[in-house]
Amino acid sequence: MAALVLLGCSSCNNLLNEQPTDAVNADEAIKSPSDAGVVINGIMRSMSGQYAYGRNFMLYGDVKGGDLTVFSQGRGLDYYYSFNHSATTNSCEQFWTYGFNCIMNANTLIANIQDRLAEGETGYNQYLGEAYALRAIMYFDLVRLYGLPYNYDSSSLGIPLILNTLEPDDYPHRNTVYEIYNQILDDLHIAEELLDKSRLNGYPGYYAAMAEEARVRLYMEDWSGALKCAKEVINCGLYRLYSNSEWVNSWKGQFGSESIFEIGIDTEADLEASSLAFYYMQYMRVANAHGYFLASDYFLNRLGEDETDVRWGVMGPDEYNSIYGIEHNGACYKYAGSVDLEGDGKETYSAVNIKVIRLSEVYLIAAEAALESGDADAAAKYLNAIRKRAPQLEKATAETIDIDMILDERSKELFGEGQRFFDMIRRNKSIEFNDDLNDIPVVQRPKIIDRTYGRIVLPIDQAEINVNPNMVQNTAYL
Secondary structure, eight states, X not given: OOHIIIIISTTTTHHHHSTTTTOOOTTTOOOSHHHHHHHHHHHXXXXXXTTTTTTHHHHHHHHTTTSEEXXXXXXXXXXXXXXXXXXXXXXXXXXXXXXXXXXXXXXXXXXXXXXXXXTTOOSOHHHHHHHHHHXXXXXXXXXXXXXXXXXXXXXXXXXXXXXXXXXXXXXXXOOBHHXXXXXXHHHHHHHHHHSOSSOOSSSOOHHHHHHHHHHHHHHTTOHHHHHHHHHHHHTTSSOOXXXXXXXXXXXXXXXXXXXXXXXXXXXXXXXXXXXHHHHHSOTTSSTTOOOOOEEOHHHHHHHTTOTTOGGGGGEEOOHHHHHHOOOOOOXXXXXXXXXXXXXXXXXXXXXXXXXXXXXXXXXXXXHHHHHHTTOHHHHHHHHHHHHTTSTTSOOOXXXXXXXXXXXXXXXXXXXXXXXXXXXXXXXXXXXXXXXXXXXXXXXXXXXXXXXXXXXXXXXXXXXXXXXXXXXXOOGGGO
């Protein structure tokens, strides 16, 4: 059986077999728009899991980006921090499995809807647009995990590009990063043509696709394209930045004024002790909270440039504080609703929705794209809309704004949201790790890395290579 069937699709029918909440039976195919909606719900449910946005993918970007550190090794996922990966150990194959599982279900849904449309049926456009948007998001996530940055080597190998269902004797090969990015843009453009421009809570609507396109074009250094997409989202009138007085409380609410794409987490899907809330909170704040990750000194010093920064409101004492008696507010409570564990209105505080794309990020995309396009005045305006969350910091001006100021603001605003590592690598910045916070012995990587370090990409799991003669391993793991 083809490799993608083994790892990417070993549970590919799960979403299509679980009735009625996750999907419809594959043998029954799609017979009505409501069937299509059920499949979309299944994909969204998968995205909320612990190997995806519900935990691991969000952790990955901050743990590897230097904004998080570990107090003690061996508690869980610390190999992200140490880059202790191989093709057989800690390969993070769950990313591959989950990502291609979602892609295969999106492919199946797209094919079935196209069959319905060919027969003259109607009512499917929204679901078809959502399927294309979700496929684009999955491909963007996977290509960043397994492929080099687009602006570093777009001709290097990324991931297999699969747009149809696989046959048992199919052995897909890895396409280039360039090919994957082009397909992502194609999918987003189709989604934008199909999706309604009204606000859509819990699903990727038109402006979610547009915000995702702004992200993708930023990574491609298509500055004018990124700015155009970002401005359309900013100016659409459906979303509004939180005021300073609203920002902290926004985390204990659902589908706030900044949420462009937010994944709903219901109590049935609550990961509890495996949730982001538990991985970020102080050690033993509650039972089974093991203090997996805490903010690094580098992040805390950055946030500490203004002690009145409203974003301190989601931070609290961590294990370093409780053991050594030194003020160290490195525990993050975004995903518990508040430092008081209030959640976001559900029965359990750990079932907080995941904000995938927020308006504040779109402003920061606009700031970076405008700066690189030569419009420093516009860049400062967009940046200051977010920078005002630290009221004692001087406003950026056309003379003072630079990329480091924007990256610092992205770090402070998007902390815990899985962005830092990818930002630093795409901008060719060095990442320094806070290994000395508690004398953590890390031998798998140096203290400072940049994008020339081979392990910035994950290995292809050895089981995938064993069953697919066309699968090629990333160089650092040969």
